[in-house]
Amino acid sequence: MTPSDILYYRLINHGLVNSNKKTCEEVVQKSGVIQSQDFSASKLAIGLRLLNSSESTIIKSINDGSILRTSALRGTLHIVSSKDIKWILDLAGSAVINRMQKQYYSVGLDEKIFSKAFRIFSKELDGKFLTRQELYSKLNEHKISPEENRGVYLINRASLEKIICQGPMKGKETTFTLLDAWAPKANTLERKDALPELAKRYFQSHGPATFEDFINWSGLSNADAKNAFESILSRMTKETLNQSQYWFYGSLEKNPLPDKVYLLPAFDEYILGYKNRDLFLDAEQSRKVITVNGLFYPTVIVNGKVVGIWKRIHSKGKVILDFQLFDNLSKMKHAAIKDEIKRLENFLEMPVIMKI
Numbered sequence: 001m002t003p004s005d006i007l008y009y010r011l012i013n014h015g016l017v018n019s020n021k022k023t024c025e026e027v028v029q030k031s032g033v034i035q036s037q038d039f040s041a042s043k044l045a046i047g048l049r050l051l052n053s054s055e056s057t058i059i060k061s062i063n064d065g066s067i068l069r070t071s072a073l074r075g076t077l078h079i080v081s082s083k084d085i086k087w088i089l090d091l092a093g094s095a096v097i098n099r100m101q102k103q104y105y106s107v108g109l110d111e112k113i114f115s116k117a118f119r120i121f122s123k124e125l126d127g128k129f130l131t132r133q134e135l136y137s138k139l140n141e142h143k144i145s146p147e148e149n150r151g152v153y154l155i156n157r158a159s160l161e162k163i164i165c166q167g168p169m170k171g172k173e174t175t176f177t178l179l180d181a182w183a184p185k186a187n188t189l190e191r192k193d194a195l196p197e198l199a200k201r202y203f204q205s206h207g208p209a210t211f212e213d214f215i216n217w218s219g220l221s222n223a224d225a226k227n228a229f230e231s232i233l234s235r236m237t238k239e240t241l242n243q244s245q246y247w248f249y250g251s252l253e254k255n256p257l258p259d260k261v262y263l264l265p266a267f268d269e270y271i272l273g274y275k276n277r278d279l280f281l282d283a284e285q286s287r288k289v290i291t292v293n294g295l296f297y298p299t300v301i302v303n304g305k306v307v308g309i310w311k312r313i314h315s316k317g318k319v320i321l322d323f324q325l326f327d328n329l330s331k332m333k334h335a336a337i338k339d340e341i342k343r344l345e346n347f348l349e350m351p352v353i354m355k356i
Contacts, residue, residue: 001239001246003279006208007304009252013205014270015049016262022051024061025081032201033078033088035272036069039174041265041298042079047347048264054347063168065182070165071156074219075100082183086162087194092219093160100153107148117144117154121164122178129167129175195220195228200249203232206273207248208239216275244276261336262301263310263321263344271306272296281306285326300325302333318351319344 011017014031021027027049028034036042047053061067065082072078072088075096080088104110117139124130124138135155136146146154155176158164167177179186189197202214215225236247264270271277271289280301281289289306290296300308300323308325321341329337338354345352 001208001241003241004304006239006241006246007280009208009248010206010270011262011304012252013207013248015205016270017260019049019051021049023066024050024053024058025066025083028067028079029081029084030201031205031269032084032198033072033080034269035267036077036079038266039069039077041267042069044265044344044347045268046079048262054349056349059169062166065168068165068167068183069174070179071096071159073217075156075160083185083187085165085179085183086186087189088198089160089162090188091191091194091198091224093162095219095221096160097157100157103149104153104157107150107153109150109153113144114154114157116142118158118161118163120144121158121176125164125176125178127181129170129177131170131173131175135176195224196231199225199228199232200235202273203236203247204249206269207236208246209248209274210244210246210276213274213276217273259303259336261333261340263337263340264299264301266298267296268299270301271299280304282326288324288326300337302329302336312352318353319348320353320355322355 008017015021015027021030024046027046034042034045043055043058046058047055050057062069067079068082068085069077069079070085072080072085073092120138120142121135124135130138132151132155136151139146139151139154144150144154155164162179164176165179165182167175167182169175198218198220199214202217203209206213206217211225211229214229215222218225218228220228232249236249237251239246271281277286285306288297289299289309297309298311299306300310307327307329308323310321310323313320313322321344323337341352341354
């Protein structure tokens with residue numbers, strides 16, 4: 001197996017090549033989660049993997065509750081299928097809470113305050129959808145200050161404890177509501193079944209990938225990750241490259257890498273979902289794509305590799321795309337970028353102008 005083979009298989013498994021998914025929920029369920037600390041970016045991430053989609057398609061699925069946004073793996077905001085959220089949180093929640101104890105202590109949060117805040121959330125969100133600031137006002141009314149990140153930690157912890165999640169949009173603002181009410185059909189799995197299911201979701205959507213990639217993405221302990229990985233080994237295919245073992249779920253036919261350009265959003269799973277990124281990102285360009293404090297910029301992908309970054313600037317009813325390309329691209333590649341811009345224009349449902 002060559003590096004190009006691995007990148008091609010990843011493009012397929014990520015749903016960036018020949019996607020057959022027809023709903024947002026199908027896209028999200030395949031991956032398990034879609035990272036969403038940048039909400040706009042995560043909407044585009046889903047849209048790129050969905051047939052004939054627009055930003056309003058993703059918002060509709062958020063508003064009808066088929067997918068939802070909440071803290072999940074590694075304690076980071078993700079978009080998750082409402083059917084999967086509980087078993088995923090059962091796997092991930094307690095480990096994140098344990099890692100956060102020092103941060104809680106540093107701002108004066110203890111279990112007594114958490115319990116009081118959870119009672120407030122349970123009462124105030126019963127049959128209601130409140131914005132973050134409205135929730136903060138409720139905390140202030142009960143003498144709990146949301147300042148110095150206390151409000152962020154309280155909401156994050158309540159999400160990890162399966163008490164609350166984000167609900168439908170209120171205009172352009174996100175809201176919060178009670179998880180049980182918003183996801184009444186959420187499945188629960190015993191831990192012995194949930195661990196292999198998470199591993200399956202990862203390797204079928206991110207493979208070929210290494211075991212270390214899975215540990216890094218899942219946030220599981222080494223023991224849990226090993227248990228999950230080994231439980232699906234009989235259903236996976238292994239390839240070796242430069243003494244590293246790459247695994248993918250099922251099997252794929254070998255085909256040439258499509259000569260295509262992709263404009264991926266910030267924090268896209270194609271970039272974020274791996275510990276080792278050497279196959280698609282040159283070391284000398286790494287800091288232009290991923291900052292020291294963990295920000296992932298939108299990327300330009302050619303033949304599976306990162307060849308530049310881009311950003312969108314909203315200006316008077318249109319979007320301007322500002323590119324920083326690492327190498328000179330052929331006229332054909334520039335034309336392919338314009339094709340992707342047209343695709344982005346259809347997704348955003350507004351004019352998009354290219355600036356290089």
